[in-house]
Structure formats: C-alpha cells, structure tokens
Amino acid sequence: MNTLRSGASATVPCLLILLIGFLSGSAPRQIPAASQPNILVILTDDQGYHDVSYYGTQDIKTPHMDQLAKSGMRFDNFYANCPVCSPTRAALLTGRYQDFVGVPGVIRTHPENSWGYLDPQATTLPSLLKKAGYQTAIIGKWHLGLESPNLPNERGFDTFEGWLGDMMDDYWKHRRHGINYMRDNAKTIDPAGHATDLFTQWAVDYVSNHAKTKQSATAHPFFLYLAYNAPHFPVQPPADWLKRVQTREPGIEPKRAELVALIEHLDDGIGKVIAALKATGQYDNTLIVFTSDNGGHLPSLANNGPTRDGKQSMYEGGLRVPTALVWPGRIKPDAISPQVNLTMDLFPTLLEAAGVTPGPTLEGRSFLPTLLGQTPADEPNRPLYFTRREGGTEYGGQCSYAMRQGDWKLVKNTPFEAMELYNLKNDPLEKHNIRQEHPDQYKKLNALLMQHIQQGGRVPWQSPTHP
Numbered sequence: 447m448n449t450l451r452s453g454a455s456a457t458v459p460c461l462l463i464l465l466i467g468f469l470s471g472s473a474p475r476q477i478p479a480a481s482q483p484n485i486l487v488i489l490t491d492d493q494g495y496h497d498v499s500y501y502g503t504q505d506i507k508t509p510h511m512d513q514l515a516k517s518g519m520r521f522d523n524f525y526a527n528c529p530v531c532s533p534t535r536a537a538l539l540t541g542r543y544q545d546f547v548g549v550p551g552v553i554r555t556h557p558e559n560s561w562g563y564l565d566p567q568a569t570t571l572p573s574l575l576k577k578a579g580y581q582t583a584i585i586g587k588w589h590l591g592l593e594s595p596n597l598p599n600e601r602g603f604d605t606f607e608g609w610l611g612d613m614m615d616d617y618w619k620h621r622r623h624g625i626n627y628m629r630d631n632a633k634t635i636d637p638a639g640h641a642t643d644l645f646t647q648w649a650v651d652y653v654s655n656h657a658k659t660k661q662s663a664t665a666h667p668f669f670l671y672l673a674y675n676a677p678h679f680p681v682q683p684p685a686d687w688l689k690r691v692q693t694r695e696p697g698i699e700p701k702r703a704e705l706v707a708l709i710e711h712l713d714d715g716i717g718k719v720i721a722a723l724k725a726t727g728q729y730d731n732t733l734i735v736f737t738s739d740n741g742g743h744l745p746s747l748a749n750n751g752p753t754r755d756g757k758q759s760m761y762e763g764g765l766r767v768p769t770a771l772v773w774p775g776r777i778k779p780d781a782i783s784p785q786v787n788l789t790m791d792l793f794p795t796l797l798e799a800a801g802v803t804p805g806p807t808l809e810g811r812s813f814l815p816t817l818l819g820q821t822p823a824d825e826p827n828r829p830l831y832f833t834r835r836e837g838g839t840e841y842g843g844q845c846s847y848a849m850r851q852g853d854w855k856l857v858k859n860t861p862f863e864a865m866e867l868y869n870l871k872n873d874p875l876e877k878h879n880i881r882q883e884h885p886d887q888y889k890k891l892n893a894l895l896m897q898h899i900q901q902g903g904r905v906p907w908q909s910p911t912h913p
Contacts, residue, residue: 494742496751541793573602
C-alpha cells in the first residue's frame with residue numbers, strides 16, 4: 447500500500463484538539479477556520495465499480511475521475527451502505543447504519559411504496575459542520591424526504607439547489623410521476639437543460655461565488671455535497687456525447703454506448719467543478735471525496751468489474767463502488783488502499799479532518815489515519831451490515847441482508863431466499879455457498895446479524911403523517 451509519510455505533521459494540532467475534547471467530554475470543538483479544509487463530496491448515482499477508466503476499462507474514458515484517483519488515495523474495497531439510493535445517502539449524512547436512522551429502503555413519492563423516513567432527531571453532517579463555522583450546501587439529488595421536517599434546509603444545509611425526489615423520469619424535463627421536484631431552497635423552479643449540466647453549473651457558481659466573498663472564503667470554509675442523478679436510468683446522454691462514443695467505439699452495443707456517454711458527460715461536469723476550485727485558488731485547501739451510492743445497474747449494461755451482480759443486489763457488485771479522496775498536501779498522490787470502508791465512515795472522517803468531534807452514537811469510524819499515511823488498526827473483527835427493505839412481490843415489504851466480518855460474508859439476497867455463506871478471500875466472485883461446510887461460522891455471523899436486526903427494529907421508518 448502506498449501511503450503518506452510527509453505532511454502528516456500538519457494535522458497534529460487538529461488531532462490534539464480532538465483528543466483534548468474527547469477526554470474532557472465537551473461538546474464538538476472547533477479549530478481555527480484557516481486550518482479547516484473546504485469539503486467537496488461528489489456522489490454519483492448507480493455508477494458501476496469499474497465504470498471508470500482508471501481500472502483499465504477499455505470502452506470508457508473518464509479523465510477527471512482518473513485524475514482524482516491519481517491525485518489522492520484510491521480505495522478498491524469501498525462499500526456503499528446499501529445497494530440502492532436513499533439508505534446509502536442516509537448513512538453518508540448521519541454516519542450511522544441506515545436502518546438505525548429510519549431509512550432501511552428507498553423513500554418514494556407514494557407512501558404505499560416508500561420504505562423510509564429519516565429520523566428527525568438524527569444528527570447530520572452539515573449540521574455539525576455548520577456549527578463549526580462551515581457554509582453548507584447541497585446541489586443535486588436529495589432523496590431523503592419530500593416534506594417537513596426532512597427538507598435539506600431543515601437538516602443542516604444553508605443552500606439547496608437541486609432535486610428533492612428520487613429518480614428523474616427525464617433528464618431534460620425534470621419530472622417524477624408528473625411532479626416537478628426541482629428546487630432553489632424552498633422555491634419550485636423549472637430550469638431548462640440536462641440535469642447533469644444544471645448541477646455542474648450550479649456547483650461551479652457556488653465555488654466561484656464563495657471565492658468572491660472574501661470574508662466567507664477566509665472565515666467560513668464550505669461543505670458542498672454535489673449529488674448527481676447520473677448515471678441512474680433512464681440513460682439519456684446528450685446527443686453529441688453519444689455520437690462521440692459511437693464514433694470512438696465502433697461495434698459497441700447501443701445500450702452500453704448510451705451509458706458510457708452519460709458517464710463521460712458526468713465526468714466532464716466533475717472536471718469543470720475541479721477546474722473552478724483551481725481557478726479560484728481554493729483547490730489546495732479542499733478535501734474532495736468521489737464515490738457512488740451503489741453498484742451499477744446491469745440492465746443498463748453497467749460494468750461492475752470482477753464482482754457478482756449489480757444494483758439492488760447484496761452480492762459484491764451491488765455494494766462495491768469506485769472511490770477516491772483527494773486532499774492536496776495531506777493525502778499522498780497515487781496512493782492505493784485495500785482497506786475496507788463503508789459510506790457511513792465518511793461522516794467521522796470528514797469531521798475529524800475539519801477538527802470536529804461527532805457525538806457518541808455512531809457506527810461509522812474515521813479512516814483519516816489511513817488517508818494521512820499512518821498504519822491503520824487491524825480490523826478483522828469489525829462486523830459490517832447491509833440492509834435493504836423493499837416492496838413488490840419479490841420483497842413484500844421485507845428486508846434483504848448481508849454482513850461481512852473479515853473474509854467471511856453472509857448473504858440473504860431477497861427475503862425469501864436462504865442465507866448463503868462465502869469466503870471472499872478464497873471466493874471473491876461469490877460462486878460457492880459454503881454454509882453447509884462451515885456451520886459454526888454461519889451460526890456466529892447469523893447471531894451478529896440478528897442483534898443488528900433487533901436494534902434496527904427499534905427505529906420507526908414510516909412517516910407519522912402516513913399510516
């Protein structure tokens with residue numbers, strides 16, 4: 447593993463402050479604004495584990511995502527908390543397992559098919575950063591509530607420009623079930639253009655305006671959560687981007703060409719946001735996260751690399767996502783980590799980088815030491831849990847589960863399938879169910895999973911206004 451040795455000393459004052467705060471039991475502490483980095487979290491939607499060219503995927507070109515991986519630390523064993531959208535987003539913004547904050551499944555327009563309600567008492571990442579002096583913004587997809595008290599501006603974000611709901615039925619018309627969920631804070635808006643272009647431009651404007659406001663730029667770093675809808679289906683790339691792919695990749699399957707074009711268009715947008723950071727002199731003091739909310743959608747011909755299955759599945763292809771973090775002068779370039787992390791681990795990691803101590807109720811754990819080139823603690827016994835509640839005849843309102851501890855993984859891919867047991871070290875493609883051969887290991891993992899299910903069962907996940 448290539449890790450950082452130089453530059454780690456710059457974080458010592460921050461870590462000392464954190465330690466003092468922890469020992470004293472005091473409230474979250476704040477470090478001087480000049481030492482706090484801007485934070486940019488880029489979350490893509492349904493991007494396949496290997497739908498980036500930095501893994502050597504031949505039919506796709508993602509130079510800006512590649513540059514993020516090259517400029518910082520790439521994680522090859524990064525897991526989304528869930529193989530679908532809302533639960534992973536809840537885990538990201540709370541640092542907790544999604545079923546512990548009321549979002550075991552996808553939040554949707556119609557109550558009879560909505561499977562989550564974000565706990566109004568859950569502490570969010572932007573709310574803690576805001577208390578520490580940050581200006582907070584979300585641009586793009588929210589997907590954690592359609593009404594008060596779970597609107598973005600009520601959950602710690604100063605600014606919201608984007609999409610309140612789940613998927614868009616059309617990238618240009620911006621509707622879902624005929625409803626316009628595009629917002630400028632609380633105001634409904636109806637802008638023209640491809641959603642990816644809109645979110646990119648709004649992010650560029652936000653970064654540029656922050657730099658222009660000298661007082662804000664020096665006294666108040668920003669936390670920008672840039673959550674694209676792309677490449678979630680319907681796969682609708684701009685025509686010029688599709689033509690470019692078709693010309694470059696003769697013989698490519700038409701459906702695959704559309705997805706590649708949509709991702710390359712997305713990559714171009716990310717490049718524009720990074721360019722805005724550099725042009726305004728803010729790049730060197732910005733911690734950047736690039737990741738996806740779940741694995742790629744196989745019917746759209748996503749490339750999930752050497753993993754089994756894709757979006758919606760508890761096998762590796764539904765959970766493993768491309769991930770890289772960049773922090774100039776702090777994270778050594780060209781670093782690659784095999785460490786296993788979950789989306790919820792970003793919450794304490796980013797807070798620690800900002801000099802903020804989270805509350806005691808947290809399942810996520812910081813991997814900032816790994817980013818800074820320090821030897822991470824051995825974690826073979828850290829159990830990791832994955833839950834997804836869903837409706838329809840395949841799920842019937844019940845949950846599917848997976849859990850991993852060390853090399854062992856337990857999978858219940860739908861509520862009506864039997865538990866399966868795999869050893870990922872010996873069988874990374876999850877081809878051989880060895881539950882019968884290892885009954886003691888199965889019992890051990892199943893007991894842990896039952897404890898997790900009991901704890902999640904204490905948390906309401908239905909809106910009190912909808913029986």
